[in-house]
Amino acid sequence: MDFELSEEQRAIAQMADSLFVDHCHDDYMRQWDDSGEPIMAPLWALSIETGLHALAIPEEHGGSGLGMTELMVVLQAQGKALAQVPLWRHQLAAATLAQFAASLCGAWVDKAASGEALLSLSIDGLNHALGIELHGQATGAGWSINGRVAALSLGAQASAALVLVEVEKQPRLLLLDLSAAEIQKVPAVLTHGESVADLHIHGLTVEAGALLPAEAVAWLELRSVAALAALQLGVSEEQIRRTVAYVSERRQFERSIGSFQAVQMSMADTHIAVEALRTALWQLVYRIDAGLPAPSEALATAWLACEAGHRIGHVAQHVHGGIGVDLTYPIHRFLYWSRGLCLAFGGSAANLERLGDWLNDNDKLGWKYDLEEHQAL
Missing domain, CATH: 1.10.540.10 (Acyl-CoA dehydrogenase/oxidase, N-terminal domain)
Structure with missing residues (x-):
């Protein structure tokens, strides 16, 4: 490769x-x-x-x-x-x-x-503890939509959004025109500064073509994981770079604190975490661009991104000492972003559980090979 x-x-x-x-x-x-x-x-x-x-x-x-x-x-x-x-x-x-609705939704594209037009999306319901809170029921004119979409990014600013809706006990993607009168928006701001809005939807009717085919969910989830992981990789790389510069300059006991063995080992752990994430992410985007299946690769990448964000974020804050919690100093923003991205992934525990379920149901070495185990030995 x-x-x-x-x-x-x-x-x-x-x-x-x-x-x-x-x-x-x-x-x-x-x-x-x-x-x-x-x-x-x-x-x-x-x-x-x-x-x-x-x-x-x-x-x-x-x-x-x-x-x-x-x-x-x-x-x-x-x-x-x-x-x-x-x-x-x-x-x-x-x-x-x-990819899935060009004939009916091509104008939005x-x-x-x-x-x-600004578009947004939310597939958080796949990993959210409350599950998918938006529900659709077939009607003669299309679909009747009721429920809630939590924390849609730029929900108050976007013109339309792809959101998850539960239809016949299955997750589907729905195109929402956010100008509809039946959509009530409650704006908010996440800790890392991202503007979001809860959507409360009651009595909305959409045409049949607004509901995308079932396979669109997995297609979008793979790419969403890769996108979020790429953001986390950039956040973590810069967090490490800034922290290395700080410990190289900050002096204590007439030495730079970067010369202390405990600091060196902590920073070494952050480098290992970011390189593990980079390798997993590149493997994932390679398989996506090559048209290869990548369900386990996406779950592993999501877990590594959550773990790297947590480990690197807290090591960086720790070795910065008191200045790390000073909001006039920039390093705290990277921790906020890492926490926000981890929440967008659904958390490391949820992704590890899904990966375990996948491994339990599949007898292939999906991370490295597309072969059955006995063929790969």
Whole structure:
């Protein structure tokens, strides 16, 4: 397997890194904390101008038609900068519509690719303790929708969203036009600054084509895991870089604290965690782009992302000492983002349980081979 990026992929990564890091410097982030704005509007405009908002949207709808590898390197740069722009949800929602409902929902995909409309998505119900709280029932005109969608990212700002709905005891993806009068929005802000809204839906009727085929859920979940893991990889890499710089400069007992063995071992553990995540993520995006099944790879990547975020976040805070809890110092933002991403994954325990169930039901070495165990020996 070749893990080298192509020249085009490296160019995309460099452009994204320059765009996000130059914009999201520490002074700007302090201003952003106090702004109350739901999105970094100037940065989102630049993302549309450079085409980063439509990398994964098919070319026939005005996007770039690229794969998860290209989106991964952009999201890694976004995570490094902690940039509050809806890159992955916007284009994966559009890509899912293009894949499974292009004939009926193609107009939304076109608007997403042009930047005319903002799309969002939520599949948190797959791992949420309360399960899917939105329910659909067939009617003569299509589907009657009632229930709740919790903490939809940019739910008050987006034009439409893909959300999970339970239909005949099965999860399905539903396209919601968020301008519908039957949708009540309750806005809020998550700890790491992401604007969300609870949707309370009563008596909404949608046409039959708004409900996507059952296979769309697994298709989108794989790509959502890869996107979230890419963000976590960027967050953790920058968290480690900043922490290494700090322990190299901070002196105690006439020595840099980075020379203490306990600090060195803790930082070594963070490097191991981030490299394990990187390897799992690259394996996952390779299989997605190659059209190979990757259910166990996605679950393992989600678990590693949760574990890496937790371990690296808390080690970074610990070795920073008292300054780590000073909200005027930037390191706390990385811990907030790691916690937010872990919640988006559903937590490490939930993903480990699902991976255990998968291993119990499958006799293949799904992580490395597509062979039965006796063939792989």
